Amino acid sequence: MTGGRDVAVTARVGIALGIAVAVCFVTGLLSHAIAHPQPWFGWPTAPVWLYRFTQGLHVAAGIAAIPLVLVKLWSVWPKLFERNSRGRGIPGVAVRLLERGSILVLVAAIMFELSTGLLNIAQWYIFGFYFPPVHYAMAYIAAGAVLVHLAVKLPVIRRALGEPVGRGRTERERTGPSRRTVLRGTWLAVAVATVATVGQTVPLLRRVSVLAPRSGEGPQGVPVNRTALAAGVIKAASAPDYRLTVVDGARTRTFTLDELRAMPQTTRHLPIACVEGWSAGARWSGVVLAELLAAVGSDADSDVRMVSLEPPGPYSRTVLPARHVRDDRTLVALQINGETLNLDHGYPCRLIAPSRPGVLQTKWLSRIEIQR
Incomplete structure (x- = not known):
């Protein structure tokens, strides 16, 4: 390999890529556990x-990770097709096969995760499968391939990291960019890619994040993923005979919208954050969920099932853990930023709870069931 195409560059870019993959894996597992809670898992409010x-x-x-993957592939591409004469015999062949196989699986899995993740952020579902379970399953394959690759290449990585970046071929022997140039270009590409998109999460960077899928624009200044039209709830949500039903075993009580408005109103500043990475802060006003349950003679020590006016679907029914039910920041919201909820934000009322995925902040509430 020539210029920046050597193990010193590959190892350093690989370390950065490994860190990015590890962060994605851990935070992805957390998101999955929150959206699909298990009895052993608890997420704080x-x-x-x-x-x-x-x-x-x-x-x-x-x-x-996208520019890191591209640079790493560029740096090792010629090496992938070299015939290695070292390590003859069955053990040597087995090691080479394991090494090349791990690279193939690693590249395929990471490229799949990054490409489908990018499409999911943009809500461009051109693939013919349901994104969450496939993305989740492939994450384990990618993580396993990284570990195998590290185990096989660890001696090489140690030697490469011990070699100074400035040391390399002479100008005469060098036919490509230097190591320093490649690494500086890589870090710059990572910085540009991050700043250009992270504004959908960090409001201060929104103006310079020119590639952020969510700009912060939307009804009442907050983006939405699923509109009332897409959910098929416009007629039911706008009906004059709308009622919110609260059920606790044999006890049932219904509330009109006027009755909800007549109850003590509380305002909380809470972010709404999507699994796709965007988030926005807003002032939500409505009835504290625990106080609504108390009005029907129920306590806040049980999980609660929130049912939307939407037809049955993956997230039209969600379970709110008891720790969120007890929190006085959890609201049945009627307003956002001082205005009546827009239909696309869940009119006539919706759930808003602290530190919870937006997809689980049930909109167009029709029924609240206490789980015993």
């Missing part, structure tokens, strides 16, 4: 921005 941070970090790390 504070700080209220925690999910916003972890999911924003997940997407930012994924975006940063």
